[in-house]
Amino acid sequence: MMLLQNTEKKRLSKWGSYKMEWYEELDFDEDPFSVDPRENHEGLQNMQDIIDEMFYRINSGSMLVIEGDSGNGKTSTLMVAANKFGGRGKVVYVDCEKLDNNLNITHVLQDKYGLIGRMFNKKPKNMVVLLDNVHHLSKVNTERLKYYFDQNYIKSIIFTCENFKKAKFTDSLRDRIGKRVVNIPKLSDDDAVEIVRYRIDDSELFNDKLIKKIFKLSKSSVKLLLENCSKAAKSAVAKERKRVQLADLKFLLREEK
Amino acid sequence: MIWYKKLGFHNNPFSIKPAAFQRDMVAYDLEYIFEKIDNAEMIFLEGEYGTGKTTILKNIINYFRGKHKIIYYSFNSGKEFDLKNLVHGANSLLRRVTGIKERDMILLLDEVESMTKKQADSVLKYYQSGILQTVVFVNPDYEKINLPEDLKLYLGDNVICTVELNLDEATELITERIGDIDLFPSKIIKQIFDLSKKNPRRFLEYCEDVARYAVDMSDYKVEEYHVETVLEDVIANSKQKKVATPKKKVVEQKKKVIEQKKLKVSESEPVDLEAVDVKEEPEQKTRSKKFKVNKLLDGKKDPLGAIEANDDEPKIEIKELNTDEKIEVQDVEETKSVENDEEVPEYKVFVFDD
Numbered sequence A: 001m002m003l004l005q006n007t008e009k010k011r012l013s014k015w016g017s018y019k020m021e022w023y024e025e026l027d028f029d030e031d032p033f034s035v036d037p038r039e040n041h042e043g044l045q046n047m048q049d050i051i052d053e054m055f056y057r058i059n060s061g062s063m064l065v066i067e068g069d070s071g072n073g074k075t076s077t078l079m080v081a082a083n084k085f086g087g088r089g090k091v092v093y094v095d096c097e098k099l100d101n102n103l104n105i106t107h108v109l110q111d112k113y114g115l116i117g118r119m120f121n122k123k124p125k126n127m128v129v130l131l132d133n134v135h136h137l138s139k140v141n142t143e144r145l146k147y148y149f150d151q152n153y154i155k156s157i158i159f160t161c162e163n164f165k166k167a168k169f170t171d172s173l174r175d176r177i178g179k180r181v182v183n184i185p186k187l188s189d190d191d192a193v194e195i196v197r198y199r200i201d202d203s204e205l206f207n208d209k210l211i212k213k214i215f216k217l218s219k220s221s222v223k224l225l226l227e228n229c230s231k232a233a234k235s236a237v238a239k240e241r242k243r244v245q246l247a248d249l250k251f252l253l254r255e256e257k
Numbered sequence B: 001m002i003w004y005k006k007l008g009f010h011n012n013p014f015s016i017k018p019a020a021f022q023r024d025m026v027a028y029d030l031e032y033i034f035e036k037i038d039n040a041e042m043i044f045l046e047g048e049y050g051t052g053k054t055t056i057l058k059n060i061i062n063y064f065r066g067k068h069k070i071i072y073y074s075f076n077s078g079k080e081f082d083l084k085n086l087v088h089g090a091n092s093l094l095r096r097v098t099g100i101k102e103r104d105m106i107l108l109l110d111e112v113e114s115m116t117k118k119q120a121d122s123v124l125k126y127y128q129s130g131i132l133q134t135v136v137f138v139n140p141d142y143e144k145i146n147l148p149e150d151l152k153l154y155l156g157d158n159v160i161c162t163v164e165l166n167l168d169e170a171t172e173l174i175t176e177r178i179g180d181i182d183l184f185p186s187k188i189i190k191q192i193f194d195l196s197k198k199n200p201r202r203f204l205e206y207c208e209d210v211a212r213y214a215v216d217m218s219d220y221k222v223e224e225y226h227v228e229t230v231l232e233d234v235i236a237n238s239k240q241k242k243v244a245t246p247k248k249k250v251v252e253q254k255k256k257v258i259e260q261k262k263l264k265v266s267e268s269e270p271v272d273l274e275a276v277d278v279k280e281e282p283e284q285k286t287r288s289k290k291f292k293v294n295k296l297l298d299g300k301k302d303p304l305g306a307i308e309a310n311d312d313e314p315k316i317e318i319k320e321l322n323t324d325e326k327i328e329v330q331d332v333e334e335t336k337s338v339e340n341d342e343e344v345p346e347y348k349v350f351v352f353d354d
Helices: A006-015 A048-060 A074-085 A105-119 A139-150 A171-177 A189-199 A208-217 A222-238 A246-256 B030-038 B053-064 B083-090 B093-098 B117-129 B149-155 B167-178 B186-195 B200-216 B224-230 B232-243 B246-263 B269-280 B282-300 B303-310 B314-353
Strands: A063-067 A091-095 A127-132 A154-161 A181-183 B043-046 B070-074 B105-110 B132-139 B159-161
Touching: A048 A063, A048 A074, A048 A154, A048 A181, A063 A074, A063 A171, A074 A091, A074 A127, A074 A154, A091 A105, A105 A139, A127 A139, A139 A154, A139 A171, A189 A208, A189 A222, A208 A222, A208 A246, A222 A246, B030 B043, B030 B053, B030 B132, B043 B053, B053 B070, B053 B105, B053 B132, B070 B083, B083 B105, B083 B117, B105 B117, B117 B132, B117 B149, B167 B186, B167 B200, B186 B200, B186 B224, B186 B232, B200 B224, B224 B232
Parallel strands: A063 A154, A063 A181, A091 A127, A127 A154, B043 B132, B043 B159, B070 B105, B105 B132
Antiparallel strands: none
16 A cells, blocks of 8 residues: 555545544554554663663673563563674574473574574574573473573573563573573653653643553553553544543443452 | 773673683692593582583583593483483494494483483493493582492592682682783682682672673772672672571581592492481481480370480480470470360350250
């Protein structure tokens, strides 16, 4: 489909030949509340320290655990690293939740050499491994990781999980990690306001009180906050209003009950 | 810019990877181990996490590469331990076709804790038949594993314990890693060393963090307040944990036992070990025995039990009189309380009936 100018879209939608998305009616080109971890990296608030630490650990060749509640940006931080260090075929991102339990992490690492590499058992060198949701990782695979790390096939590993103590790591791997665990801080409601304001470019869509309310109802998860904001904005647009009101939060209040 | 690049290093000089630095074994006499392997003796490596077990293995691999076939297997790797397959896999294609078996291979077994007796026996068999020249077992603790007696005889006094760092070695380790740069004054080295509890891995880890912080502040010499800010929680922890010293003592005693064992080159090692063990903890045992005696008397009210338990040591006989007196008193109290307990419910029942 051809790119249409916003004014043109509005004209077309009047005739019913083009259905506008809710955010287009508010003059956004894309959904401002997108929660795709591959995008919106600049909007990561309060995370610069963690990102710096992560870059340093990757460069210096050690392991790091990033701990944080779900929906607070763990995957997004990993994606920042993938963007920075990717491109030379040295970065592997693995979501352990989707990883089959029988899967051998060796095959994942060897994947980049294709079939021939696997036939000759070619081993990778100086890989950067980003592991998401580590508490799903089996003990066998953690031990393999340890071996590859020791043998320098893997240069550095970044783990993320909700609770490091609950992950099924062997003691020897835990010792290698040591005290290199960083915590993604919990957001205050002022931070939440800042995030939403950043996304909507200071437009009048939400007022601060409302954002704080939504944040409270989303159990302090940024991901849920953005999703709920998106829903609320949608319902406001459906009622042809340019501002979100408390009435648009009905769905949230219902959920709470 | 990363701190170590500012200092002119290309890679992280304090990397904890065993493969990162080849000649890094400051505290160990590797020649001693190599000699043992040349003499086809079995070796058991023991030590806490992070004291350099894997690094010794790495050195063994480097030294014997090309001279012997080396097989490495970790019991935590999840694959089933199939020695026949491992040995077969190590043979070259030519040998596999002709059926001539490779001899004098070196088997390195990591994390032996989950090894079963059957597996140990199969290892022993291959060792006796000469296919394996040596076997190197690695585990954090030697005494936790039930090795077969035969294997223990073969191991003899070759239980090598990775030792804690001492201050000189720590200093040497640092100069090995960063050369003659005057980054760490000896006072700071001592401070970090004390915090690391003599563990080389922790020591390197702390050094890295401190150096990074200092250089990022553009101080090219580490000072005390750098250490204090970076390792704040570690310092706080170490102050708290000073209460729980007895554990440390036990560990030290164990290590001394092993060192003694090395000195005594006698034939019946395992028996010696046990004997030493018994001597080691007499205080604790008597304590627990006393406690048990009291319990027995309280519960069963058997004077015979007391006599049996007290046969072992003369010290308790003196105390026997005291305890007996106490026991009588306790008994009376107990019976009283029991009677009371029984009375109360009966009374209540009557009330309900009315």
